[in-house]
Amino acid sequence: MKSWHKLLAAGCLALPLLLSACGSADEASGNKTENSASSESDPNRSTSSQSEVKSVQTVNGEIEIPAHPLRIVAEEYLGSLIPLEVIPVGAPGLTLNNVYFKEALKGVADTGDYGKMNLERILDLNPDLILSANNDNYAQLSKIAPTVVVPWGNLKNAHEELTYFGELLDKREKAAAWLQSYDERIAAARARVEQAIPAEASFSILEVTDKSIFVYGDNFGRGGQPVYQALGRKAPEKVAAEIMEKQWAEISAEKLPDYAGDYLVITSNNLTLEDLRQDPMWGTLPAIKNGQVYVWKEERSWYYDPVAVLSQTEELAAWLAPAV
Incomplete structure (x- = not known):
């Protein structure tokens, strides 16, 4: 995998x-x-x-x-x-x-x-x-x-995917009905987050393995679609300038502060928020200090089909705005 x-x-x-x-x-x-x-x-x-x-x-x-x-x-x-x-x-x-x-x-x-x-x-x-x-x-x-x-990459989001396959398989009405409900639920999640999180707050999508750190864009899984597309959150300047076109990159630990936003959505099968707080490198990041970090396992973050994106968006909205 x-x-x-x-x-x-x-x-x-x-x-x-x-x-x-x-x-x-x-x-x-x-x-x-x-x-x-x-x-x-x-x-x-x-x-x-x-x-x-x-x-x-x-x-x-x-x-x-x-x-x-x-x-x-x-x-x-x-x-x-x-x-x-x-x-x-x-x-x-x-x-x-x-x-x-x-x-x-x-x-x-x-x-x-x-x-x-x-x-x-x-x-x-x-x-x-x-x-x-x-x-x-x-x-x-x-x-x-x-x-x-x-x-x-040819199909950029849930609307493009469902519309395309609805046409291909002669399921246009089912595609339209599903997308209508999808849009309603995404809009509700987005409104919930907008009430709780300032518009200028930046978000980074990261994955941490035993040996590497990866940063992701808005169409490559790990939470990029729900955060950047569905919830409409912005990326740090470095991510927006370098990552959105190629969608992913491996970065060194020394470069992490340049790519870390106010909020971090991190895929890791081993690390917890407490592990990150105790780490001499991660613990210096403002997002870690402020507890503005969401850590999930690859089995929940890797998929970025329309069904997964919908569930992930609502999951992340519940984290960002638990009381709204």
């Missing part, structure tokens, strides 16, 4: 927007969503869905895909399918463990390690559509089924 620094970048039942999706996944025998469970006993059922096709423009040119795919392998963008009530037949193990919706994915096959797809497993699933963000895999995947590649 540590390779995610260079590769990219509670649970579903707690989210009212996803109750129908979770319920559908739990009722595998009488599935109400457009997923694999209803066709799993007949792996060749997907052939009937391909009688009707449509052409779509992709980074690999115009391709034909099923108009109503039944067996999708989501090598990426699983979190954009869940709001559309589309459950795939397979996805990488890392995305299946997404704490924000993993309860909706019981019975979905593991297609291998993230970034190291298992072609045999994907082939066995007999998909009629594959979604990916890595064009390096296109030649292999497209031999199995029509493959739509949407490179990471």
Whole structure:
């Protein structure tokens, strides 16, 4: 999982927007969503869905895909399918463990390690559509089924992702309804924070490992989307000038004060706020001294799909404005 620094970048039942999706996944025998469970006993059922096709423009040119795919392998963008009530037949193990919706994915096959797809497993699933963000895999995947590649970063936020996949999968109404509720909840969280935190307060998104410190922008996980996009908070000058375009960078401990804002959102699997206070380097930062730090584990911060961003935004708003 540590390779995610260079590769990219509670649970579903707690989210009212996803109750129908979770319920559908739990009722595998009488599935109400457009997923694999209803066709799993007949792996060749997907052939009937391909009688009707449509052409779509992709980074690999115009391709034909099923108009109503039944067996999708989501090598990426699983979190954009869940709001559309589309459950795939397979996805990488890392995305299946997404704490924000993993309860909706019981019975979905593991297609291998993230970034190291298992072609045999994907082939066995007999998909009629594959979604990916890595064009390096296109030649292999497209031999199995029509493959739509949407490179990471092409879709900048929840609206772009849900609108795109709503169009692709003919789920426009579901996408619009989910986004309306998303916008209402994001607006409520943002208003709550604006009442409690001065507009000029700066925020930094950091990750601390055993050997390294990383700083992140507004579209690479670790809390950047909820803080900078959803809540509309500003970054320190150094981050805004250097990080927002490339989205992440490794920094030395000596440079940390240059990138540390008034508030810190830190991903660490080992450190606590007390550890940071006792550390001779971290303890000198104003945010640490003032207790304006949120520390969470990678399992909660790494994901930045629409579902995760919504939950993270409300989680961070509760921290920043607990009594508002």
